[in-house]
Amino acid sequence: MINRIFAWLTDGAHWQGSEGILRRLVEHLGYSLTAVIIAALIAIPLGLYIGHTGRGRVFVVNLAGAARAIPSLGLLFIAVLWLGPKFSGDIAFLAPAGLVLVVLAIPPILSGAYAGVEGVEPDARDAARGMGMRGPEVLRHVELPCALPLIMSGIRSATLQVIATATIAAVVGLGGLGRFLIDGLAVRDTPQTASGALLVALLALAVDMVLALVQRFVVSRGLTGRYRTVQTFDSDAGVTPPAPALQHSA
Amino acid sequence: MKRTRIALAVTAAAALFGVAACGSGSSDPLAAGGSAGKVSSGSIVVGSANFPESALLAEIYAGALSAKGVKVDKKLNIGSRETYIPALKDGSIDLIPEYTGVLDQYFNKNAKTTTSDDVYAELKAAVPATLTVLNKSAAEDKDAVVVTKGTAAKFSLKSIADLGPQAKNLTLGGPPEWKTRPTGVPGLKRVYNLDFKTFRPLDVGGPLSVQALKNGQVDAVNLFTTDPSIADNGFVILDDPKSLFAAQNVVPLITKSKVTPTISAALDAISAKLDTATLGQLVKEVVVDKKDPAVVAKEFLAKNNLG
Numbered sequence: 277m278i279n280r281i282f283a284w285l286t287d288g289a290h291w292q293g294s295e296g297i298l299r300r301l302v303e304h305l306g307y308s309l310t311a312v313i314i315a316a317l318i319a320i321p322l323g324l325y326i327g328h329t330g331r332g333r334v335f336v337v338n339l340a341g342a343a344r345a346i347p348s349l350g351l352l353f354i355a356v357l358w359l360g361p362k363f364s365g366d367i368a369f370l371a372p373a374g375l376v377l378v379v380l381a382i383p384p385i386l387s388g389a390y391a392g393v394e395g396v397e398p399d400a401r402d403a404a405r406g407m408g409m410r411g412p413e414v415l416r417h418v419e420l421p422c423a424l425p426l427i428m429s430g431i432r433s434a435t436l437q438v439i440a441t442a443t444i445a446a447v448v449g450l451g452g453l454g455r456f457l458i459d460g461l462a463v464r465d466t467p468q469t470a471s472g473a474l475l476v477a478l479l480a481l482a483v484d485m486v487l488a489l490v491q492r493f494v495v496s497r498g499l500t501g502r503y504r505t506v507q508t509f510d511s512d513a514g515v516t517p518p519a520p521a522l523q524h525s526a
Numbered sequence: 527m528k529r530t531r532i533a534l535a536v537t538a539a540a541a542l543f544g545v546a547a548c549g550s551g552s553s554d555p556l557a558a559g560g561s562a563g564k565v566s567s568g569s570i571v572v573g574s575a576n577f578p579e580s581a582l583l584a585e586i587y588a589g590a591l592s593a594k595g596v597k598v599d600k601k602l603n604i605g606s607r608e609t610y611i612p613a614l615k616d617g618s619i620d621l622i623p624e625y626t627g628v629l630d631q632y633f634n635k636n637a638k639t640t641t642s643d644d645v646y647a648e649l650k651a652a653v654p655a656t657l658t659v660l661n662k663s664a665a666e667d668k669d670a671v672v673v674t675k676g677t678a679a680k681f682s683l684k685s686i687a688d689l690g691p692q693a694k695n696l697t698l699g700g701p702p703e704w705k706t707r708p709t710g711v712p713g714l715k716r717v718y719n720l721d722f723k724t725f726r727p728l729d730v731g732g733p734l735s736v737q738a739l740k741n742g743q744v745d746a747v748n749l750f751t752t753d754p755s756i757a758d759n760g761f762v763i764l765d766d767p768k769s770l771f772a773a774q775n776v777v778p779l780i781t782k783s784k785v786t787p788t789i790s791a792a793l794d795a796i797s798a799k800l801d802t803a804t805l806g807q808l809v810k811e812v813v814v815d816k817k818d819p820a821v822v823a824k825e826f827l828a829k830n831n832l833g
Contacts, residue, residue: 353733360737368741448734449699449726449743459727462702 277466281474284467295455297475303451304479307442311377312385312435319382320427323389327423328415330394337390340383348441352376356448366450373445380441381434388430392423421496428491432484439480443472453479568786569597573610573619576603578812578819579667579752579805583623583776585823590792593833607632614657614781621793624779626662627772629653642666642773653779660778660790663797665805667752668774669709670763671698677745678762685765686718689746693720699735699744702727709771710748717770722746751802754810763802776800792832799830 284290291297326333355372363371396419404418443454456472459465492500570591574584581602592598601619604610611632613619626645630637634652639645646662653659671686678684681692689696704710705725714720726744728735736755739747749756751763751774778793808826811817827833 357733357737361741364742366743368738368743446727449728449738455727459702459705462727463706 277470280467281470284471285474290471297453297456300451300453300455301475301479304439304442304453304476305483307373307377307445307450307452308435308439308483311374311438311442312381312431314374315378315381315434315438316385316431318378319385319430320389323386323427323430324393324415324420324423327390327393328411328419333390337387340386343379344383346379348376348380349444349447351379352444352448369445369448369450373442373448373450376444377438377442381438384434384437385427385430388426388428388433389423392426392430393419395426396422422499424495425491425499428487428495432487432491435487436480436484439483440476443476568784568789569599570621570784570789571599571601571619573600573604573613573622574602575607575610575622576605579809580623582808582812582819582822583805585819586796586826587621587623587778587793589820589823589827589833590796591789593827594788594792596786596789596792614779615654617781620781620784622779624659624777625667625774626659626777627668627774629659629777629779630772637772640769640772642775645773646775646777649777656782658780658782658785660780660785661794661797662775662777663800665752665776665800665802666774667750667776667802667805669771670749670751670766671714671746672739672749672756672761672763673746674739675760675762678764683762683764685767686714686720686770687767689720689764690718693722696722696745697724697726697743698722698746699726699728699738700748701730701735704748713770717768752806752809754806754814757803757806757810758814776805795832799832 285297289296293299322336325331326336352372355375356369359372359375360368362368393415400418400422401414404414409417442452443457445452446454446458453472453476456468456475460467460469460472572584572588572591574580584600584602588598588600601613604613604619607628610619610622614622626642626649627637630639630645630649630652633654634648637645637648637652639648642662646659650659671689673683681688683689698711698714700710705727706712708716711722711725714722726738728738728744728747731748731750731753735744735747735749736753736759738744739749739761740759746764749761749763755761756763776797778797780789780793804826808822811822812819824833
C-alpha cells in the first residue's frame with residue numbers, strides 16, 4: 277500500500293496539467309488563505325474591541341463557541357442550496373464554500389484576539405495610561421503588541437483547520453486537494469485517496485511552520501525574549517537565555 | 527446507483543420483515559377489498575426495495591392483483607437487492623419490481639448487453655430456475671444526459687449525438703466517478719466522440735447536479751430518467767441512440783411457482799401502461815408532493831382501468 281501511494285505521488289503525470297497536484301495545491305492554498313484573511317479581517321477587530329472594552333463579551337464569545345460546533349459539510353450543503361441560485365458561474369460554488377471556511381476560521385481567531393487583549397498585564401495598561409495614552413493608543417501601542425502571540429496562535433489554529441477542511445470544496449465540484457479524496461473514493465482508488473490526504477496533511481504542516489516563523493518575527497522581542505546582538509545574527513536566539521539589556525538596546 | 531449502494535445488514539432486514547408482517551393486511555385498504563365474492567386466483571407476497579419508486583411500483587402491482595381477486599400481502603421497503611433476492615429465493619416474498627439492467631448484472635457477472643431487448647433476453651436466461659421475469663415495461667430508470675429546455679432549443683438537441691459540434695464549448699456535470707467510469711466521460715468520448723470543455727464533478731443525480739444545471743454552472747448533467755426534478759424544471763432528457771447506458775426497464779421479478787394466468791395477465795397489463803414519463807410523474811407525486819404511494823398507485827390503476 278505504501279508503495280502504491282509512493283508510486284502515485286512520484287508519477288510525474290499526476291503533478292502536471294489542469295488536474296495535477298500543483299494546480300490543486302495552488303487552488304487549495306487559494307481557498308484557505310482567502311478564507312483565513314476574510315475571517316481575520318472580521319475576527320481580529322471584533323476581538324480587539326471586545327478585549328479592550330469588555331462589551332458584548334458574553335454574547336460574542338458564546339456565539340463563537342457555538343459556531344465551532346457547526347458541522348462544515350452540513351453548512352456547505354445548506355449554503356449551496358441557499359446561495360447557489362443567487363450567483364452565476366463558479367461564484368455559485370465558491371461563495372458557499374468560502375462562507376463555510378470563514379465560519380470555521382472566525383472562532384479561533386476571535387478568541388485569540390480577545391483573550392490576548394484581556395490577558396495584558398494591568399500594570400502595563402496602567403503604565404500606558406500613566407504616560408498619557410488614550411484608549412485607542414493603549415490598544416495600539418500596548419495591548420495589541422502584547423496580545424500578538426495569542427492572536428497569532430489563533431490564526432495558526434484557524435489556518436490548520438481551514439486547510440484540513442478546504443477539502444470539502446471538492447464535494448461541490450470545486451478544485452483543491454479534496455478532488456483527490458472525492459474522486460479517489462468514488463472509484464475506490466485508494467492510492468489516490470491516501471495521497472490526497474497525505475498532501476493535505478503536509479500542506480497544513482508546511483503552512484503552520486511558515487506562520488510559526490512569521491510569528492517569531494512579528495511578535496515584540498520584549499515578549500519573546502528573542503534578542504539580536506549588534507555584531508552577528510544569532511540563529512538560535514530563541515533558545516538562548518536573554519542577553520543583557522545593554523546589548524539589546526541597539 | 528442509489529439502489530445498489532444501500533447495503534442493509536441481514537439482521538436489520540429480518541427485523542424489518544417482522545415489522546412489515548405485523549403491519550400488512552389490516553392497515554392496507556387495497557388488499558382488503560376486491561377479493562370478496564370472487565374465486566381466489568392464488569395468493570402472493572409483494573416486496574419492494576427501500577426507495578420510493580420501488581415501493582410505489584410494488585403498490586401498483588399489489589393493487590392490480592387484489593383487484594383481480596388475488597390475495598395480496600405486502601412487505602415493502604425491505605432493503606437492497608442483496609437482501610431481498612435471498613428473501614425471494616426462500617419464499618418470504620414472491621414478487622418484486624425490478625430493473626432489467628442491474629438485475630441482469632446481479633445474476634450475470636459477465637453481462638454486456640445494453641439495448642432494452644438484448645438486456646431483457648440476457649436477463650431471462652440468467653435468472654435462477656425458481657424465479658422468472660414477466661414482460662418488461664417501457665418505463666426505465668437509468669442514467670441519462672440531461673440539458674435545460676433552453677439549451678436543447680438553442681442547439682436543437684434531441685439526442686446525445688446532437689451534442690457533437692457543441693461539446694467543446696459545453697461543461698458536463700456528473701458524479702465524480704463519471705470522470706473515469708466506462709459509461710461516463712470516457713464512454714461519451716468512445717461512443718459519441720464527445721470532448722466536453724470541462725467535466726465538473728458533482729453528486730450522484732442529487733440536488734447539487736439539479737441546481738448546477740438549473741443555474742448554468744454546467745450545460746449538461748447526469749441524472750436518472752425518472753427523477754421528478756426533470757419534469758419539475760422542464761429539463762430535457764437526451765436520447766441515447768447508441769445505447770451507451772444499459773437499459774433499465776421496469777420488470778416484475780416473481781417466483782415461478784406463484785405465476786398463474788390471472789397474475790401474469792394483471793402484471794403484463796401494468797407493464798404495458800408504464801412508460802418513463804408516466805413513472806416519473808408518479809414518483810414526483812410521492813417524492814415531491816408527499817402523497818401516499820398506495821393512493822398514487824390506486825389513482826394510476828383507476829385511470830388505466832386496471833384496479
